[in-house]
Amino acid sequence: MFFGWTSICLRARDLAASARFYQALGMEVVDELPGKRIVVRNGPFRIALMNFLDKNSIHVRGADVAAVHAACRREFPEATGQPFTYRAEDMDADADGTSWETFDPDGNAVFFDTNANETGTAGRSRLIAQTLRDAEQMLIHLGASKECLTTIGHLIEQQTRPL
Known part of the structure; x- marks a missing residue:
């Protein structure tokens, strides 16, 4: 099963200042949704800086969300949440997709998201x-x-x- 590729999503009050900080560490800006999100990377490692997040999270893209959910629930039945499908226009996304958020045993948010362009x-x-x-x-x-x-x-x- 393909787990997806992983990034960290951090709440950033000041997107520009946060981006400058990570650029000073050698990361490069690779994506931006003006006023909402800036993504920086170093090789395959990405940090998404977002001003609208309630909490920091691990973000996993590109996996079969339903398969990952089922596998997780088999091994860890107390995993919370259910996958849901969304329409692109409802989520400010570039394609329709499926998402699921759960929490690890320590309460860290793990968010899975895959859209039609990734399948x-x-x-x-x-x-x-x-x-x-x-x-x-x-x-x-x-x-x-x-x-x-x-x-x-x-x-x-x-x-x-x-x-």
């Missing part, structure tokens, strides 16, 4: 390409050889060709 063959292809781009950035920071970077560049190109 099926095309969705998996986009996820693979993004994973390769993240790996490429880490290899650059680590000083990988030109041959290594050329190879991963070819893999990214192959993965992003139209189906």
Whole structure:
């Protein structure tokens, strides 16, 4: 079962100041929803800074939410919440999707969310390409050889060709 890729979602009162802080640590801004969210990353690690959150959480994208929920409930029956589907326009999202929020034994929020753009063959292809781009950035920071970077560049190109 694919668990998804994970980021941390932090409540940020001042989005710009928070983004500058993480940029000073070497992270780069990779996504922004003006006035609501800024996402910074270092390789595959992402922090979503959001001014509308009630609490900080672990955010998991791209998994089969229903399958993850079922597996969790089998092993941890006290897991709370139920998956729900949403319409893009109701959630300020780019596609319809499914979400589920639960809490670990210590009360930390874990939020699963997958939308229609992240499923099926095309969705998996986009996820693979993004994973390769993240790996490429880490290899650059680590000083990988030109041959290594050329190879991963070819893999990214192959993965992003139209189906």
